[in-house]
Amino acid sequence: xxxxxxxxxxxxxxxxxxxxxxxxxxxxxxxxxxxxxxxxxxxxxxxxxxxxxxxxxxxxxxxxxxxxxxxxxxxxxxxxxxxxxxxxxxxxxxxxxxxxxxxxxxxxxxxxxxxxxxxxxxxxxxxxxxxxxxxxxxxxxxxxxxxxxxxxxxxxxxxxxxxxxxxxxxxxxxxxxxxxxxxxxxxxxxxxxxxxxxxxxxxxxxxxxxxxxxxxxxxxxxxxxxxxxxxxxxxxxxxxxxxxxxxxxxxxxxxxxxxxxxxxxxxxxxxxxxxxxxxxxxxxxxxxxxxxxxxxxxxxxxxxxxxxxxxxxxxxxxxxxxxxxxxxxxxxxxxxxxxxxxxxxxxxxxxxxxxxxxxxxxxxxxxxxxxxxxxxxxxxxxxxxxxxxxxxxxxxxxxxxxxxxxxxxxxxxxxxxxxxxxxxxxxxxxxxxxxxxxxxxxxxxxxxxxxxxxxxxxxxxxxxxxxxxxxxxxxxxxxxxxxxxxxxxxxxxxxxxxxxxxxxxxxxxxxxxxxxxxxxxxxxxxxxxxxxxxxxxxxxxxxxxxxxxxxxxxxxxxxxxxxxxxxxxxxxxxxxxxxxxxxxxxxxxxxxxxxxxxxxxxxxxxxxxxxxxxxxxxxxxxxxxxxxxxxxxxxxxxxxxxxxxxxxxxxxxxxxxxxxxxxxxxxxxxxxxxxxxxxxxxxxxxxxxxxxxxxxxxxxxxx
Numbered sequence: 001x002x003x004x005x006x007x008x009x010x011x012x013x014x015x016x017x018x019x020x021x022x023x024x025x026x027x028x029x030x031x032x033x034x035x036x037x038x039x040x041x042x043x044x045x046x047x048x049x050x051x052x053x054x055x056x057x058x059x060x061x062x063x064x065x066x067x068x069x070x071x072x073x074x075x076x077x078x079x080x081x082x083x084x085x086x087x088x089x090x091x092x093x094x095x096x097x098x099x100x101x102x103x104x105x106x107x108x109x110x111x112x113x114x115x116x117x118x119x120x121x122x123x124x125x126x127x128x129x130x131x132x133x134x135x136x137x138x139x140x141x142x143x144x145x146x147x148x149x150x151x152x153x154x155x156x157x158x159x160x161x162x163x164x165x166x167x168x169x170x171x172x173x174x175x176x177x178x179x180x181x182x183x184x185x186x187x188x189x190x191x192x193x194x195x196x197x198x199x200x201x202x203x204x205x206x207x208x209x210x211x212x213x214x215x216x217x218x219x220x221x222x223x224x225x226x227x228x229x230x231x232x233x234x235x236x237x238x239x240x241x242x243x244x245x246x247x248x249x250x251x252x253x254x255x256x257x258x259x260x261x262x263x264x265x266x267x268x269x270x271x272x273x274x275x276x277x278x279x280x281x282x283x284x285x286x287x288x289x290x291x292x293x294x295x296x297x298x299x300x301x302x303x304x305x306x307x308x309x310x311x312x313x314x315x316x317x318x319x320x321x322x323x324x325x326x327x328x329x330x331x332x333x334x335x336x337x338x339x340x341x342x343x344x345x346x347x348x349x350x351x352x353x354x355x356x357x358x359x360x361x362x363x364x365x366x367x368x369x370x371x372x373x374x375x376x377x378x379x380x381x382x383x384x385x386x387x388x389x390x391x392x393x394x395x396x397x398x399x400x401x402x403x404x405x406x407x408x409x410x411x412x413x414x415x416x417x418x419x420x421x422x423x424x425x426x427x428x429x430x431x432x433x434x435x436x437x438x439x440x441x442x443x444x445x446x447x448x449x450x451x452x453x454x455x456x457x458x459x460x461x462x463x464x465x466x467x468x469x470x471x472x473x474x475x476x477x478x479x480x481x482x483x484x485x486x487x488x489x490x491x492x493x494x495x496x497x498x499x500x501x502x503x504x505x506x507x508x509x510x511x512x513x514x515x516x517x518x519x520x521x522x523x524x525x526x527x528x529x530x531x532x533x534x535x536x537x538x539x540x541x542x543x544x545x546x547x548x549x550x551x552x553x554x555x556x557x558x559x560x561x562x563x564x565x566x567x568x569x570x571x572x573x574x575x576x577x578x579x580x581x582x583x584x585x586x587x588x589x590x591x592x593x594x595x596x597x598x599x600x601x602x603x604x605x606x607x608x609x610x611x612x613x614x615x616x617x618x619x620x621x622x623x624x625x626x627x628x629x630x631x632x633x634x635x636x637x638x639x640x641x642x643x644x645x646x647x648x649x650x651x652x653x654x655x656x657x658x659x660x661x662x663x664x665x666x667x668x669x670x671x672x673x674x675x676x677x678x679x680x681x682x683x684x685x686x687x688x689x690x691x692x693x694x695x696x697x698x699x700x701x702x703x
């Protein structure tokens with residue numbers, strides 16, 4: 001079996017390219033001990049083969065696959081050296097006993113320097129004179145400890161480097177191989193003016209880099225840097241096929257290693273100059289996909305520029321935006337959730353930078369009139385359309401939508417973008433997809449991130465900043481979703497009092513969402529001053545639908561006044577198995593203005609019952625133990641029941657998020673959180689925000 005493996009290894013061995021100055025001969029660099037290993041290379045293909053012997057530099061996995069060991073680049077080390085004149089048939093008869101000299105060697109850019117402490121003189125071996133380098137010797141060395149040797153043959157000398165271990169020997173051997181071939185490749189690439197020879201050398205250096213088992217920044221950057229530098233020489237600028245073939249040869253290297261910023265600049269210019277070239281689409285696709293999946297653009301801006309130009313190249317194809325859509329879908333993958341976390345943030349970064357760059361360049365031009373401005377946009381807005389369309393495509397993916405909304409929530413675009421009709425026309429679809437998402441945390445991203453900062457809701461407001469000639473359609477759609485889902489609460493309604501003129505105008509035009517909002521403001525007493533309240537009532541009465549809604553609101557107010565009328569019991573306990581409707585029916589039958597304690601423990605009420613509980617003005621004690629009263633209910637009662645002193649939430653589904661709402665209940669003295677999913681950190685934060693809290697039971701919590 002071992003002999004078969006050796007024969008197969010020898011048969012498949014191919015040779016390293018070693019095109020030295022003045023000598024284009026190929027040399028075989030191999031290692032042989034107790035078996036044979038050949039690391040070899042041809043101009044079009046590189047491969048490694050090993051014997052089955054475990055002593056070789058390659059290892060074998062449990063599945064039988066060959067795994068080659070990688071080494072760090074070694075630039076200096078201590079070795080034992082024997083140097084002899086190159087005389088045929090004489091060296092084989094010499095015994096190398098007591099003739100080894102200790103040297104410290106350094107691998108430079110053009111030579112190997114040998115230094116010893118015993119003498120003041122240094123020796124060096126120039127790469128240009130090396131004829132052969134091998135980890136096996138063609139000469140018979142009679143010494144039992146000299147098997148870990150490297151042989152370097154020059155025109156006049158044979159140099160034997162002896163090391164203590166096989167790993168150190170192989171590391172030094174491959175490091176020497178890299179330095180030697182780097183020197184020769186660099187010389188050949190810089191000295192040739194022939195395009196065919198240049199392309200051949202480019203393929204050779206790429207193949208060698210792919211095969212060498214050395215991992216180092218120098219190896220990662222050198223091939224791309226030197227090739228890009230040579231290709232940017234003036235004499236090659238007018239030869240398109242040189243660029244195309246060179247990039248085709250570099251494609252395997254781009255897939256395996258990250259280029260340098262200089263290389264990215266070269267590829268970016270090629271994408272910009274030849275956007276419809278098949279090389280861009282075929283050869284750059286995998287590299288750009290890898291960049292988006294694994295690269296952080298904050299560390300290297302030229303990488304982002306390359307991706308931008310690649311996307312614009314896709315947009316310049318015959319199918320244009322469809323090609324861009326297909327690329328984004330491939331980046332997401334056909335699964336429900338994209339497995340690559342960096343893809344989304346990188347794509348958004350590319351789009352935001354591209355949109356900002358468009359308006360920055362546009363701002364430099366001084367347009368004489370609207371016609372000149374329109375002419376400029378028609379000529380250059382394809383870039384803007386491409387990036388905005390990518391944002392629209394991203395917003396169609398369910399798993400990407402939330403993060404997209406959070407990034408876009410503070411409106412990261414310049415003011416000119418909000419007034420640009422073509423941009424707003426496409427971007428409206430992004431906002432629409434965010435609003436139509438059923439998750440509250442997603443459609444709430446159209447609101448401002450913090451108080452006093454406008455969000456997309458205010459921007460798309462009727463007569464707002466966005467140039468949106470849709471008669472308030474987009475604004476009404478956002479308002480309808482927010483009011484009908486999660487924002488029908490006093491704090492939100494108070495915050496939009498500044499939009500009351502637009503709401504009234506849209507209500508006059510019969511927009512149902514505006515009518516619902518005005519009625520909600522009456523129900524929750526969320527109108528800032530009496531004059532505005534009178535105007536609001538007049539607007540509701542002016543339309544038939546609004547008049548009916550106002551009549552219903554007045555009926556609800558009468559019921560509310562009846563409930564809040566003084567009198568009735570001070571304590572009330574709901575029967576087990578009662579539901580939300582039972583509580584609503586009970587409260588509607590009589591006055592409960594004096595009710596101070598409400599016990600709903602062990603009932604089937606949910607957070608929906610909070611809208612009935614907040615009607616009790618004198619309530620001080622609320623017990624919802626072992627119910628389905630959760631975060632949504634806490635959010636509502638925290639806005640209206642600031643006078644609450646005792647609250648029992650044990651065995652309820654409340655979470656840390658719900659606990660943050662209790663910070664508004666400044667009168668709270670006793671709180672029971674036993675057997676809830678509350679963390680210790682949330683409890684500590686709550687205790688700091690509620691100095692009046694005297695008792696807080698937290699047995700069997702998540703913390």
